[in-house]
Amino acid sequence: MKVYYRFSDGGFNKLKPEYVTKKNCLLNFLKHFHLADVEITIIADKVSEETVQWLDQDIASRIGVNYIRTNFGYGSKAYIKVLEMATELPDNEEIYFVEDDYIHREKSFQTLREGLEIADYVTLYDHPDKYLPREQMGNPLVKDGGEDKTQSINTGLLPAWLGFTGTTRQNDLDVSFTISMQPGVSDNQTMGDSVTQGELLRQAFLTFGDASWGSIKMGKDLGVFAGNAILSDMTLLGVGGGASKTSGNLTSLGGIGSGYIYPAWKGQITYTTPSFNGVTVRAGLFNPNQNGDSDIRTTWQDRFGFEGEIAYAFSSGKVWVSGASYDLRTSNTAGSGIEYNADAIDVGASVNFGNMGLVAYYYTGEGVGSTGFGGNLTTGASAGGGDMGTNTAGNERESDGGYVQATYVIPSGTKLGVAYGVSQMDPATTESAQVLDENQRWTVGAYHPLTKHLNLVAEYNAIESTDTGNDKAEAQSLSLGAILFF
Numbered sequence: 001m002k003v004y005y006r007f008s009d010g011g012f013n014k015l016k017p018e019y020v021t022k023k024n025c026l027l028n029f030l031k032h033f034h035l036a037d038v039e040i041t042i043i044a045d046k047v048s049e050e051t052v053q054w055l056d057q058d059i060a061s062r063i064g065v066n067y068i069r070t071n072f073g074y075g076s077k078a079y080i081k082v083l084e085m086a087t088e089l090p091d092n093e094e095i096y097f098v099e100d101d102y103i104h105r106e107k108s109f110q111t112l113r114e115g116l117e118i119a120d121y122v123t124l125y126d127h128p129d130k131y132l133p134r135e136q137m138g139n140p141l142v143k144d145g146g147e148d149k150t151q152s153i154n155t156g157l158l159p160a161w162l163g164f165t166g167t168t169r170q171n172d173l174d175v176s177f178t179i180s181m182q183p184g185v186s187d188n189q190t191m192g193d194s195v196t197q198g199e200l201l202r203q204a205f206l207t208f209g210d211a212s213w214g215s216i217k218m219g220k221d222l223g224v225f226a227g228n229a230i231l232s233d234m235t236l237l238g239v240g241g242g243a244s245k246t247s248g249n250l251t252s253l254g255g256i257g258s259g260y261i262y263p264a265w266k267g268q269i270t271y272t273t274p275s276f277n278g279v280t281v282r283a284g285l286f287n288p289n290q291n292g293d294s295d296i297r298t299t300w301q302d303r304f305g306f307e308g309e310i311a312y313a314f315s316s317g318k319v320w321v322s323g324a325s326y327d328l329r330t331s332n333t334a335g336s337g338i339e340y341n342a343d344a345i346d347v348g349a350s351v352n353f354g355n356m357g358l359v360a361y362y363y364t365g366e367g368v369g370s371t372g373f374g375g376n377l378t379t380g381a382s383a384g385g386g387d388m389g390t391n392t393a394g395n396e397r398e399s400d401g402g403y404v405q406a407t408y409v410i411p412s413g414t415k416l417g418v419a420y421g422v423s424q425m426d427p428a429t430t431e432s433a434q435v436l437d438e439n440q441r442w443t444v445g446a447y448h449p450l451t452k453h454l455n456l457v458a459e460y461n462a463i464e465s466t467d468t469g470n471d472k473a474e475a476q477s478l479s480l481g482a483i484l485f486f
Contacts, residue, residue, distance in 0.1 A: 001113075004095070005040060005041070005098050005099070006042075008022075008046055008047060026042075026100060028104055032106070047069070052069070104124070155252070156240075157238065157253065159183075159200060162183070163181075176207050178221075179204050182251075223307060226322070229363070229403075232361070234443070235459065239252045242256070259441060261399075278313045283309075286304060286306070308322065317349065320347070324345075327339070328342055328367075344363060344365025344373065370436055370439065390428060391431045397428045403419055405419035420441070420442055422440050425438075436466075437467050437470075440463070453486050454484050456480075457479070457482065
C-alpha cells in the first residue's frame with residue numbers, strides 16, 4: 001500500500017479537543033500505518049522551516065517514510081498533485097489519501113484493508129458533515145441525517161472535573177494555587193480505554209494578594225471576556241447545543257456559538273481590584289491562543305491580548321461590562337500572511353427576585369468569529385472558514401449576539417428554566433462566499449437537587465443554523481443526566 005499524507009501548517013480551524021494538533025495527528029497516523037508493507041509519502045505543503053526541521057529529525061528518518069515540499073497552500077491543488085503521482089502507479093496498487101487533521105482508531109489499517117477486499121473505494125472518515133442532506137450542501141445519498149435519531153453517553157457542557165487548590169496566608173499575603181484536569185466519562189473504542197480521546201487540562205495558576213489592594217493571578221484559567229456569560233448559563237449544569245451523536249466526546253457546547261463566544265482557557269497575568277461598594281475591576285495580559293502557523297504558536301507572537309471587565313455586585317445580582325482586543329497575524333514571514341484585529345465587547349446582567357432568576361446578555365465584535373474567541377482567530381484568515389473572524393483576504397466579519405434566560409425554583413427545590421440564544425455574523429466587505437449567518441437556540445431545562453451535592457438534570461435543546469445562502473440545518477436533543485459536586 002502507498003500512502004500520500006498532506007501536512008500543512010495552515011488549515012480550516014474548528015473547535016477541537018486540545019490534543020487534536022497537526023503533529024499529534026501525524027504521530028497517531030504513523031502509529032497505525034508505519035508498517036513493513038506500507039510506503040508513506042508526506043506532502044509537506046507550505047510549511048515553516050521549523051516544521052521542516054521537525055520532519056527531518058523525527059519523521060523522515062523512519063524507514064519507509066519520505067516527504068516532498070510543495071507551496072500550494074490549498075488542499076485542492078495539493079490533491080491534484082497527489083492524484084497525478086498516483087495515476088503513474090500500477091492499476092492494482094492500493095493507495096490511501098489522508099490529511100493532517102484526522103485521528104486514526106485502533107485497527108484502522110486492518111479495517112481499510114478489509115474494505116478494499118470488497119470495494120474499490122473505502123473511507124475511514126466519519127463526521128456529521130457526511131450525514132447532511134443535499135439541500136444543505138451535503139451528501140446527495142442521505143436523507144433525514146442518515147438516521148431519525150441517535151443516542152450517546154457523554155459529559156455535558158461542564159466536563160468531569162478533578163481539581164486541587166491550596167491556600168495559605170504568609171507575610172500578609174493570601175497565596176493560593178489551582179491545578180485541574182477534566183477526563184472523559186465514555187469511549188467509543190472497542191476496549192473502552194482509548195488514549196486518543198485524551199483529557200482536558202484547563203487550569204494551572206497561582207494567585208497572591210490582600211483585601212486592601214486586590215489580587216494577581218498568573219497562569220492558565222478562564223478568559224475574562226465572556227466569562228460571566230458562560231458561568232451564568234443554566235446549561236453549564238446540562239448540555240445545551242453541540243450534543244454529540246456518538247459517545248466519547250469530552251464536552252458539549254452549551255450556549256457557545258448560540259448566545260456567546262467561548263472565553264477559552266488562556267495563559268494570563270490578571271489583576272483584580274478589591275471591591276469598592278460592590279464595584280470590582282479585572283484587567284490583564286493574555287496569551288493570544290493563536291492557532292495558525294507553527295511559527296506563531298511556538299516562537300513568535302505579535303503582542304499580548306488585552307481583556308478586562310468592570311462588574312457591580314449587589315444584594316440580588318450583578319451587572320458587568322467586559323472587552324477583549326487582539327492584534328493577529330497568520331505568518332511571521334516578511335511580506336506574507338495577513339494581519340488584522342479581533343476586538344469585542346459585551347454587557348450582561350444576572351438578577352434574582354425571590355425564587356426567580358433572570359439573565360440578559362449581549363456581545364458585539366469584529367474579527368472574532370462566532371464560536372471560539374481564542375481558537376479561531378488566525379486560521380479564519382488563511383482558510384476563510386464559514387464561522388471565522390475574517391475571510392481569505394483578512395477582511396474582518398462583524399459578529400453580535402446574546403441570550404436571555406429565566407429560571408424559577410418550585411417548592412420541591414427543582415429549578416425550571418427556559419433560554420433563547422442567538423449568534424449572528426455579517427459577511428466581510430465584498431465577500432460572496434456562503435458563511436454562517438445565524439445560530440438560534442431554544443433550551444428548556446429542569447434541574448433537581450436530589451441531595452446537597454447531587455443534581456438530576458433534564459434538558460431539551462433545539463438549534464437552527466442558517467448561512468448567507470439561506471441554507472438551514474436543524475438539530476434537536478433530549479438529555480437526562482446527573483452532576484455531582486463535592
